[in-house]
Amino acid sequence: MAFVLGLLLKTRAAGRITNGIYLGGSLLLTSMTLDVWDEFLRYPESSQLMSWLESLPMPIGFVVLGLTAHQWYHETQIMQRQMRLRETHLREHRWLDPLTLLYTKPYLEYVLKREISLQRATGQSLTLVGINIKNFDLLNQQLGCAVGDQLLRQLGELLVLLSRPDDTACREHADRFVLVLPHTTMEQAEIIVRTLLNALTEALNKVTEVRLEASLLRVTEPNAAAALRQLNALMQQSSVAPGKQSDYAQLAHH
Numbered sequence: 221m222a223f224v225l226g227l228l229l230k231t232r233a234a235g236r237i238t239n240g241i242y243l244g245g246s247l248l249l250t251s252m253t254l255d256v257w258d259e260f261l262r263y264p265e266s267s268q269l270m271s272w273l274e275s276l277p278m279p280i281g282f283v284v285l286g287l288t289a290h291q292w293y294h295e296t297q298i299m300q301r302q303m304r305l306r307e308t309h310l311r312e313h314r315w316l317d318p319l320t321l322l323y324t325k326p327y328l329e330y331v332l333k334r335e336i337s338l339q340r341a342t343g344q345s346l347t348l349v350g351i352n353i354k355n356f357d358l359l360n361q362q363l364g365c366a367v368g369d370q371l372l373r374q375l376g377e378l379l380v381l382l383s384r385p386d387d388t389a390c391r392e393h394a395d396r397f398v399l400v401l402p403h404t405t406m407e408q409a410e411i412i413v414r415t416l417l418n419a420l421t422e423a424l425n426k427v428t429e430v431r432l433e434a435s436l437l438r439v440t441e442p443n444a445a446a447a448l449r450q451l452n453a454l455m456q457q458s459s460v461a462p463g464k465q466s467d468y469a470q471l472a473h474h
């Protein structure tokens with residue numbers, strides 16, 4: 221039982237379900253251990269405590285494990301649905317970056333083209349966000365490419381986790397990531413990006429200290445390539461004040 225618990229905890233990510241398995245399993249383990257001890261040790265007839273300690277954790281453990289299994293089932297269903305969706309979109313292998321498992325630039329261009337057409341038809345706002353790790357080259361040199369890779373991978377996972385269902389997260393190039401935020405105004409995007417940068421920096425700083433910079437662009441260009449060129453030009457500047465312009469902004473966090 222302890223071995224099974226250990227294996228489960230090693231393979232599962234930390235979270236509510238893992239805690240549930242750990243708690244339920246530990247309660248069962250306690251009951252079983254006391255039951256085995258019972259065969260070798262004699263408790264005083266008058267002491268009810270050991271008998272309670274032996275029998276009570278078992279039903280509670282089963283209830284906790286039952287509830288956890290229910291949540292686990294739902295989690296698996298959501299993940300399977302997400303995998304199916306991804307698979308449908310990703311039949312084209314070049315659309316998926318092997319390191320971060322985010323979409324690549326060709327897919328970004330495809331999505332952006334579609335969103336620009338929709339924006340022109342509906343008149344809704346469309347915002348692009350470029351996220352860059354500052355001095356990533358130096359980080360690679362100082363800590364090694366393996367740490368650099370780990371950082372990119374983690375950033376990719378967090379971007380997927382923290383984006384809204386309609387957003388698209390891509391690794392555009394090296395340490396540059398782009399988010400496509402449909403029907404989102406610049407003001408809304410700024411709120412989203414500030415929260416995102418906080419969360420990303422907090423998580424990534426557990427690996428190593430990083431400085432992230434985000435550039436926001438309200439898409440006004442009629443084609444995807446021109447919009448991406450505009451975003452790239454914005455990402456190369458570092459002195460654009462946040463919120464000073466209505467069409468673009470730059471936010472930094474470290």
Ligand SMILES: Nc1nc2c(ncn2[C@@H]2O[C@H](COP(=O)(O)OP(=O)(O)OP(=O)(O)O)[C@@H](O)[C@H]2O)c(=O)[nH]1
Binds near residue numbers: 319352353358364365
């Ligand atoms: N570890 C790792 N490094 C990569 C990968 N792809 C590109 N790089 C490195 O990323 C670095 C990007 O360098 P730059 O574009 O100069 O970025 P930077 O150092 O962050 O510069 P600023 O953005 O101006 O601060 C280069 O050293 C590339 O070798 C990768 O998949 N893994």
